[in-house]
Amino acid sequence: MTGGAKDVILLNQVYTTYEGADLPVIQDVSLHIKPGEFVVIGGPNGAGKTTLLETIAGLLPVVNGSVTVCGHDVVSDGCTARKKIGYVIQNFDFHPFTPFTVEEVVLMGRYGKIGWLKRHSGYDMEKVTSAIDNLGLTLIRHNQIGKLSGGQQQKVLIAQNLAKEPEVLLLDEPFSNLDMVTREEVSNLLCEIADGGIPVLIVSHAFDALPNRTIRVLVMQNGKIILNQQSDPSKVGNLVRTASVAA
Ligand SMILES: Nc1ncnc2c1ncn2[C@@H]1O[C@H](COP(=O)(O)OP(=O)(O)OP(=O)(O)O)[C@@H](O)[C@H]1O
Ligand SMILES: [Mg+2]
Structure with a gap:
């Protein structure tokens, strides 16, 4: 699904901040996500995972760089971009x-x-x-x-x-309140959506109900992506843990 296809989500050396914050929370993040990718974003509390999703959803000021979703700049063409984005918030x-x-x-x-x-x-x-x-x-x-x-x-x-x-689906800790059976059901549903070509990005601390397909793992630390690689689902937890400990 990924070979040769255009990037649906494209971040180029992005810095974003919250109103009143001294320093950008997201720092120098570049990311290319293609149709049908299933992305799991991990990392410790406060690492910037929610901020990254808010950045892609066009909800934060971009201090530097550019963010485009389906070819639309989320700042200058935010209204069009946001219509294409599904975003399930954390809190x-x-x-x-x-x-x-x-x-x-x-x-x-x-x-x-x-x-x-x-x-x-x-x-x-x-x-x-x-x-x-x-x-x-x-x-x-x-x-x-x-x-x-x-x-x-x-x-x-x-x-x-x-x-x-949506043409892009972002979910911030979608499993946090769900029982084990429901986690698996929702995970399978998200897998079907990704298999249909829509990139699915989930922030999660739970790696036991991931779908049986190739996953792109992003690990964040201090507002930066410190690991970005493909994995099979059984190895995601270890990858996140190892990268977080080493950082
Ligand atoms: N509304 C806000 N205003 C100012 N700073 C914020 C705001 N929301 C988050 N931050 C700061 O941005 C940093 C990243 O927060 P973020 O919520 O993205 O972390 P996270 O990785 O999602 O953590 P968690 O796993 O706890 O959900 C933290 O240092 C946090 O204090
Ligand atoms: Mg969060």
Whole structure:
């Protein structure tokens, strides 16, 4: 899937920062991701993994270098780029009285395609239903999001981003709240998505439920990528551990 294909995600000597931070958090990161790659990003707490995903998603000021997704610069053409990116965030916190059902939250993933003040179509609802079913949420489709468990809410956010039909999928610790069986199911689903040509990038500290396919492993430390290599899934944990200890 990777030979000769164009880079879907391209970072060229990138430095990004948070508002008010003294120094850039991401420093001199270059990265080329091709269609269908399955990327696991590891490294210690505070290494810059979330910041890297936020950088690719065009959510942070780029101090130096350039970031393009599907050929669109995430700064100068951020609106177009972000419509192509699914991003499941690390920290979410729904108030118990959040007035939306699972179905409504998943439908929000379609808003970029539906357009401002337009009504959703049958096709939009097909995508919503398929994402809900794929994440095993069918029976709680009409439940209020704020009254679900952390793992159920995490699945809803994954479903929302699948319903978006992204061309790039970023997930920050998607397994953190999931039970073992669900981890494997979600992992297989992400594998199918990558096999279909969409690059999938996950930040994870858990390497026991990775799909059985070639993985690109990135290890981060102090805002830099200190390891970038392909691996089979059984070796990812050791690679991350060894690189983190040696750094
Ligand atoms: N909103 C923010 N404003 C300023 N600095 C931030 C902000 N968010 C994160 N940082 C800093 O950026 C650095 C990288 O943080 P980041 O959240 O990317 O780490 P991480 O690798 O995702 O860690 P973890 O495994 O704990 O999720 C840390 O030093 C952190 O303090
Ligand atoms: Mg993080």
